[in-house]
Amino acid sequence: MQPAIMIGGHEIKAGTRQLIHLSLPEFYTYAPTTMPIHIVHGRNPGPCLLVTSAVHGDEINGVEIIRRLLGHKSLERIKGTLILIPVVNVFGFVAQSRYLPDRRDLNRSFPGSPKGSMAARLANVLMSEIMPHCTHVIDLHTGAIARENLPQIRATLNGNQELIELAKAFNAPVVLASGLREGTFRKAAHDLGVPSLVYEAGEALRFDEVSIRAGVVGILNILSHLGMTRKRARRKEHQPLIAKSSQWVRASQSGVARSLVALGARVSVGDELAFISDPSGGHEEVVKSSVAGIVIGRTRLPLVHEGEAIFHIAKFSQTSEAAESIENFQDAFDPETDTVESEEPPVVS
Known part of the structure; x- marks a missing residue:
């Protein structure tokens, strides 16, 4: 004891x-x-x-x-x-x-x-x-x-x-x-x-x-x-992958942003990530990805200033494998697709 x-x-x-x-x-x-x-x-x-x-x-x-x-x-x-x-x-x-x-x-x-x-x-x-x-x-x-x-x-x-x-x-x-x-x-x-x-x-x-x-x-x-509890069967729908590095994509101008990619999306260099226009609907610019990888963070606020970080992209050695793993993860833990019963009712946000 x-x-x-x-x-x-x-x-x-x-x-x-x-x-x-x-x-x-x-x-x-x-x-x-x-x-x-x-x-x-x-x-x-x-x-x-x-x-x-x-x-x-x-x-x-x-x-x-x-x-x-x-x-x-x-x-x-x-x-x-x-x-x-x-x-x-x-x-x-x-x-x-x-x-x-x-x-x-x-x-x-x-x-x-x-x-x-x-x-x-x-x-x-x-x-x-x-x-x-x-x-x-x-x-x-x-x-x-x-x-x-x-x-x-x-x-x-x-x-x-x-x-x-x-x-x-x-x-x-x-x-x-x-x-x-x-x-x-x-x-x-x-x-x-x-x-x-x-x-x-x-x-x-x-x-x-x-x-x-x-x-x-x-x-x-x-x-x-850590051996503090009994060994549990790990869910095998996805495998954690270590990112090589990550990079923020920033707003090219101030204005109102319309995001085109969701969290977890796979992007390539040159992909369109968002449109930013002025509030009157005038001048508009396209925000393109400067890096290939997976979107692991993003702003949810459409109002942005020039230089503001709006998409966080992680880079992997095998981007396709990472994208598949993340898709499997989302299916596994989304309450609408998760096949494992939970005693907790899902929080609706």
Whole structure:
């Protein structure tokens, strides 16, 4: 039997599940604020996986992913420890904002400081109270407001076989090699030697059923991969593919954009992606793809300025194979075509 763990003054004994609340700075109304944390502390020793959501307060798909995960029966006999934080940035979540009240980005404030800004103090709570227990991290994100992402894993691969296997085990359709950026939670975890993945899917302030379903299944895949739960049969409709690189296609002029390609579409060099015209319907330009690949992100807002990033395209060694895999993924997780029964009614957005 593994020993109990202490988090924020709470003792969590082996073989138990607890919901605890870590105290945070108060709102200026003096309303108390806490960070809710679910802990599943297995009877037998094993890895400790941390899953975080809403580090950006308006990125809420992860909140629903964690809610569904908590009800999954495979957690009843877990080895090791699973720590789930549905809302890290409580202040931004309440305000429906990416940022904290001081306009700082929490995901540029790690590892934080106990005497720094509000963002630094919140980051420090996560790093000092939670991270000392963790062996692996999955951080759940979405695109920004009016920007949607195809479900994808981002990680610092660099020949790191453990991370490559972890990223593939999640089984998102796309794995994007992504460098470390100072101040991010992923960079702070890396500095501690803790392997971490970022799951990007959907857009801010919106639930997306495909992204949610894929997120739940992906985390269950990781639990199985780490030996924390029984081996599960992986869905074989698609295989995750690692992108060589990615590139944004930008608006050639300001105006009103009419997109011609959907998320997940395969594009070639010279393909028409959008038309941009002025609001009076006058001068119009065609936005063409400067790269061959798969659309893994795009703006959903038709109003654009010159130079604005409007399509994110990932490049693969075998684009046709990637396109087929993504199409199979979409069929597998779309509630209208998914043949696997789900206890959860699909969210309609």
